[in-house]
Amino acid sequence: MPRKTVIIGGGAAGLGSAGGVKAADPEADVVVYTQYEDVAYSPCGIPYVHGGEIPDFERLFLAGKQAYVDAGIDVHYETEVTAIDTAAKTVTVTGEGVVPYDNLIIATGWNYADPGVPGGDLGGLYYVKNIRKAMEWDKVISETKSAVVVEAGPLGLEMVTALAHRGVETHLIDPSPYALSMMADPDIMAPVEESWRELGVHLHFNTTLEAFIGGSDGLGDADGKVRAVRTSGGEIAADLVVISTHKTPENTLAKAAGIKLGSTGGMIVDERMKTSAPNVWGAGDVVEIPHGLTRTPLQGLTGSHAYAQGKTAGTNAGGGDRTYRAVYVPWGTPAGKWVIGGASFGEATATALGIPYVKGEAQGISRARYYPDVQPVKVKLLAEPGTLRLIGAQMVGGGEGIKERADFLAQAIRFGMTLHDLSTMENVYSPAIGALNEPIVVAATNGVASARSAGGARIETARKA
Numbered sequence: 058m059p060r061k062t063v064i065i066g067g068g069a070a071g072l073g074s075a076g077g078v079k080a081a082d083p084e085a086d087v088v089v090y091t092q093y094e095d096v097a098y099s100p101c102g103i104p105y106v107h108g109g110e111i112p113d114f115e116r117l118f119l120a121g122k123q124a125y126v127d128a129g130i131d132v133h134y135e136t137e138v139t140a141i142d143t144a145a146k147t148v149t150v151t152g153e154g155v156v157p158y159d160n161l162i163i164a165t166g167w168n169y170a171d172p173g174v175p176g177g178d179l180g181g182l183y184y185v186k187n188i189r190k191a192m193e194w195d196k197v198i199s200e201t202k203s204a205v206v207v208e209a210g211p212l213g214l215e216m217v218t219a220l221a222h223r224g225v226e227t228h229l230i231d232p233s234p235y236a237l238s239m240m241a242d243p244d245i246m247a248p249v250e251e252s253w254r255e256l257g258v259h260l261h262f263n264t265t266l267e268a269f270i271g272g273s274d275g276l277g278d279a280d281g282k283v284r285a286v287r288t289s290g291g292e293i294a295a296d297l298v299v300i301s302t303h304k305t306p307e308n309t310l311a312k313a314a315g316i317k318l319g320s321t322g323g324m325i326v327d328e329r330m331k332t333s334a335p336n337v338w339g340a341g342d343v344v345e346i347p348h349g350l351t352r353t354p355l356q357g358l359t360g361s362h363a364y365a366q367g368k369t370a371g372t373n374a375g376g377g378d379r380t381y382r383a384v385y386v387p388w389g390t391p392a393g394k395w396v397i398g399g400a401s402f403g404e405a406t407a408t409a410l411g412i413p414y415v416k417g418e419a420q421g422i423s424r425a426r427y428y429p430d431v432q433p434v435k436v437k438l439l440a441e442p443g444t445l446r447l448i449g450a451q452m453v454g455g456g457e458g459i460k461e462r463a464d465f466l467a468q469a470i471r472f473g474m475t476l477h478d479l480s481t482m483e484n485v486y487s488p489a490i491g492a493l494n495e496p497i498v499v500a501a502t503n504g505v506a507s508a509r510s511a512g513g514a515r516i517e518t519a520r521k522a
């Protein structure tokens with residue numbers, strides 16, 4: 058009898074897991090449960106279809122349903138798992154009853170945090186996730202005059218730009234003083250905010266959401282739809298509200314089954330993605346993973362993390378051997394007319410965590426200064442005082458190379474490179490694709506110089522004392 062692996066979740070983590078099991082054990086019986094109508098589409102592309110950069114939703118599908126049948130992966134669509142019994146090694150499935158497993162992979166993902174204000178049951182509140190719903194919402198966007206985006210998280214950034222590109226009067230509200238404050242620094246976000254203003258976006262920072270106002274407010278609008286958002290700064294008219302609150306782990310099943318959760322609410326897993334329960338593995342946004350420098354648990358990373366974790370969980374559930382390391386979190390996204398990115402800590406997050414740093418900055422260019430369409434690239438590097446070991450990076454620029462620099466700098470952090478190492482690194486110079494002076498090298502050189510002068514100042518002070 059082939060061993061049976063049940064996977065709860067058809068997102069990046071669930072499908073990565075299914076592939077991992079099959080690669081390790083081609084004879085394995087693999088069953089995937091998902092609440093959705095589809096698997097194997099990229100939710101990451103949804104904001105770009107809304108924005109008009111991608112012409113249709115069909116392009117977001119990576120593979121048809123038959124591809125999974127052919128691969129021997131039995132996907133049960135629109136099917137909910139309602140309970141897990143880790144002692145009996147069974148799951149309870151709506152419409153199927155009690156289903157046994159040899160190995161279970163929990164990849165139930167994430168939800169947007171509940172905004173927790175009155176009016177949450179009104180129509181017109183859009184939680185961007187499911188592609189079928191996105192197709193319907195896209196028609197709503199075509200009719201929308203004014204929209205509010207709630208919170209400037211990664212998805213909020215993309216939706217602000219998308220709505221503005223669609224000609225919708227767009228308002229962004231966020232309780233922080235600037236956008237993406239949980240990851241990025243204010244100086245990185247300043248050009249982005251400026252470019253949103255150029256697009257006509259209204260930015261409301263230091264502004265708290267108080268209520269969604271509409272049909273149920275007793276003010277005569279009885280169609281049950283939102284017509285405004287009440288905030289600490291006043292009321293904003295809106296016929297569409299995009300909710301972009303932070304991601305919370307969908308841990309209901311795991312919690313009820315007694316599987317150990319960490320401080321973030323994500324399942325605790327070891328480096329083989331094994332949970333606290335026998336024969337139960339976890340992957341994706343429902344687990345927490347330690348940061349490589351601080352060991353701080355992180356939950357709600359990205360689709361690429363979820364997929365790689367799924368591969369690891371699946372390989373191990375299938376009898377193979379694969380480990381998943383602590384993370385150094387390269388990130389990047391278009392925002393307004395710029396691209397922003399980084400790795401590990403910025404000044405804001407380092408300060409919040411009480412991590413001391415020295416920094417080096419450079420304002421460089423993406424290709425030779427005389428080559429058409431040359432773009433600015435700002436690089437900021439953070440390093441541990443004394444050793445000058447890299448602990449973080451932040452960037453903003455015209456797009457070219459931000460992603461590659463973020464990936465590289467995350468590796469540099471992982472392997473303990475210092476500002477000295479980076480200041481002497483070799484780089485490609487070719488007018489159409491890269492400038493003579495690589496901005497990373499210049500930022501590292503500046504960082505070494507400023508650390509020296511700060512050290513010199515400290516020695517000087519000590520001598521005088």
Ligand SMILES: Cc1cc2nc3c(=O)[nH]c(=O)nc-3n(C[C@H](O)[C@H](O)[C@H](O)COP(=O)(O)OP(=O)(O)OC[C@H]3O[C@@H](n4cnc5c(N)ncnc54)[C@H](O)[C@@H]3O)c2cc1C
Nearest residue numbers: 066067068069070092101138165166167341342359360361
């Ligand atoms: C609009 C949008 C843009 C994004 N952009 C990016 C990007 O640019 N880059 C990037 O790397 N990532 C991006 N992501 C990915 C995202 O941020 C997550 O990291 C990713 O979705 C996590 O995958 P997951 O498989 O862990 O969870 P999910 O995608 O949440 O999948 C969870 C799965 O579990 C199923 N499930 C949950 N509970 C049950 C149950 N009880 N029974 C049966 N099935 C259940 C769900 O139906 C679903 O199939 C984006 C996502 C969205 C929605």
